[in-house]
Amino acid sequence: MSTQLSNQCRTSMYRVIFGKPDSSEKRIVFVMAGSREAASERATSVLAALFDIDPPEVYLYNLASFVDLVDSGVSDDEDLRIFELGWKGPTVSVWAEHPLFLTDDASLLGKWAELFADIVSATAVEAIRRARS
Template identity: 80%
Template sequence: MLAALLDIDPSEVRLYNLASFVDMVESGVSDDRDLRIFEIGWNGLTVRVWAAHPLFLTDDASLLGKWAELYADIASSAAAEAIRRAQY
């Protein structure tokens, strides 16, 4: 399926850093447990890096809503940071 989506030969598909939903929730630090599945980098109890292009094999449609919410927050923070830098 991934090879077809990416239009590449199936032998070229590489999967890495795989984790179960439970593992991601348990290792995350966000107050919102649903957002923990998008965390990929931390500094103590602060999320420093969020997944830019997550790939999930699930039938839970609510995750798409969480991703949209998180992506909007990330974009807003990036815009605010760019404005702050431009002012100085």
């Protein structure tokens, strides 16, 4: 059964990257807000509190709305596109790993769990295939 994202996700969800682009310490962050500006402000204030840093030291980039992510993604399941980070042609090559959810939206968490289960399953199948070769 495929989890469907809530209307709240479709209209209010933003994804942003927290950390400097040249750093290996980057986190994908999901936040609900009424606008891009509100999403940036909310993410900044929550991340500053979570990581005990001054708000001006919170570095965010690549802020994208649900619509932006769906438009730029390639997955058949459009809801999964919010977790895509890289592509090789029409195939997803990089998925968001260990995202930080600044929301308790059950549909978003369920969609992540569904994707994570698929990734783990595919990894196990590939390991078994290699072991048999």
